[in-house]
Amino acid sequence: MAKYRNDLPQMKGGLFLSDGGMETTLIFHDGVELPHFASFVLLDSAEGRARLKGYYEKYLDIARRRGTGFVLDSATWRANPDWGAKLGYGAEALKAINVGSIRLLEELRDAWEAPETPLVVSGAIGPRGDGYKAGNMDAREAEAYHAAQIASFAEAGADMVAAYTLTNIDEAIGIARAAKKLGMPCMISFTVETDGRLVTGKTLKEAIETTDRETGAYPLYYMINCAHPSHFAPALAAGEQWLQRVAGVKANASAKSHAELDNSETLDPGDPADLGRRYSALTRSFPTMRILGGCCGTDHRHIAAICQACLPN
Template identity: 25%
Template sequence: MGFSDHPVLIFDGACGTNLQQMTIPDEAWAGCDGCNEVLNLHGPEFIIRLHQSMLDAGAMVLETDTFGASSVVLAEYGLQDRVKEINRRAVELARTAIAGKTGKYVAGSVGPGTKLPSLGHISVADLARSTREQVEALLEAGVDCLMIETCQDLLQTKTAMISVFEVLASAKLELPVLVSVTIEQQGTMLVGSDIAAVIATLEPFDLFSLGLNCATGPQDMASHVRSLSHHWPKRISVIPNQGLPEVVNGETAYPLSPVDFAGQMYNFVTKLGVSIVGGCCGTSPAHIKALCEKLVGAVPGKREVSR
C-alpha cells in the first residue's frame, strides 16, 4: 500500500516543543541556539531520537526537521549557504529512522518563513527563489511528499504553490503536495483571509490535501474543518496544537490530555471526513499514541461537497 492508498494517514507530533524537553548540549547548537534545523548537522542523534519516539507511538508519516530550512530563515543564523546540506541531511535522518519499517513515509516540511510578502517583508521573487531552493533539495534527497505548512499569508501560500509545482514539473516528478494553513483564534489567517478565501485560492492547484495546523487546538478549528468538509473536494488534514496555548508561571503550556486530543480528532475523522491527522505544538508521543489507538478501524465519514 502506497502513501496515497491509506484511508487515514497519521503524521507525527511536535518537533520544537519535544526537542525542548531534551537535554541538548551547547555544542549541538553550534552557536545557533533556537535553530532546530542545525541539529540535523551537529546533533543528529536528537533528531533520530525524536523520530523514533513518534514511530514507537504509531505515527505513519515523519516530517523532516526542515520547517525553517529555507535561505530566508537560515540567513538569520548565517547558514543561508547550507540550505541543500541541511535539507538533505534531514531527509537522511528521517530515512534512517524508518529503515526496515513498512508503511512509513517521509514528508518534507516547508514552513512559511519569517517574512510575509503581503506585509512587505519580502518580495514575491525572493520568496519564490528561496522556496524553490529548499524544495529542490528535499526532492533530491527523496521525500515521499511535501508538506507546505503553517501558511499565514495567502500570497505566501500561492507563491509557494507556484514554486513547488514549477520544481516538480522541471524535475518531471509527481509527488503528493499537502498544504496546511494556520487560522488564528479570531477566525482568519494572520493577514486576514478566511477559510473560504483559502479554498477559492488553492482549488486550481493539484493538491493532495488542504488542511489546518498550529495556532489553536482542535476545538477552535471545528468550524473551519466543517467548511473544508463541505467545500473542499479532496483530502483534508487537521494537525492542531495540544489545545490553545496558555501561559502558566511565565511559560507556554498546552492543556489537552492525550485522551481528549484523540477524542476530538476522532470526531473530525468519523464525522467530517478528515483523512490526515497529526499533532503540532505541544503534542507529545503520548498524544500520537492515543490518536493511533483511537483511530484503529476508523473510517473517514462520507462528505457531500458543494462547490
C-alpha cells in the first residue's frame, strides 16, 4: 500500500537525496553485465535483487547519517515495451518486473526508514527510445504507451512516478497525462546537451512551460538529469518564474557531451568535490532545488560530497 502518495514529504521542505548513476555503477564498478543498459533484469533473480539492495543501501546509509529524506527510484528506467521486447520481456513479464521493483523498495523502506529519514518509493520511467536522442511520439501516443508501466506502479503501491532523461516535450506531456488519469503523482526530468537545450533545440523553459500548459501543471515538480552542471547552469536565470517548478538535480559526473559518453568504453567519474561545490552554488541560487542525486558516472562518493557541500556540518 502506498504510504505517501497523498502526502509526499519532499513537498514540505528540507533536503532530500536520491541515488547516483545506477547503470554506470553496476557496469563499471561492479562488473555487472546489463544488456541494453537495462538494470531491471537484475530483478529476475535473488542474486540480482541482493545486488540492487546493496547498491541502494550505500546511499541510504548516507541519508541516515545525515538525517535527510530520500527518494528511492526503482530500477525500471528501461522497463517499457520497446526495451523489454529487445530483452525478451512481454507485457506480463514487464508488469511483474515493475511490480517487483516496488516491492524491493518497500523492503528497503521497512528496514531503513526513520522519522528524520522519510523514504519515498518512486517508480522510475525512461523514454521510449534512447535517452540521448529525440523521440518522435506525439502526446496522445506517449500517454497510451507509458500508461501500462504507470498502472503497474500504481497497483504495486508506489508513492509516485518519476520520468527521467526526457528529450521530447510531447513524451513528457503524455506521461503526465497518463499519471493524472491513474491518480499517480508524477515528476518530469529533462536532459539537455552541452548548450543547455534539449536535443530538439527547445529550452528548458519551453519544455517546462509547455508541459505545464498542456497538462494543467499536473507534474508536482521538475528536475534536470543526465547533464553536467556546466551544461545547464548558464541556462538558468534567477528570478524567472519557471524555475520555481525545478525542485531537483541528478547531474552527470563528467562534463563530456552525450555523444562522447555514448562512445566511451571507460567511465569518467569527474571530481566529486567539484560536483559538490557546483551543487552548493545551484542550491544557493535556486532554493527550490532540494532533491539532489546523480546520474551517469556518479556513485555514493559523489552523493557524500554533495552532502558535504550542501549541508551544514
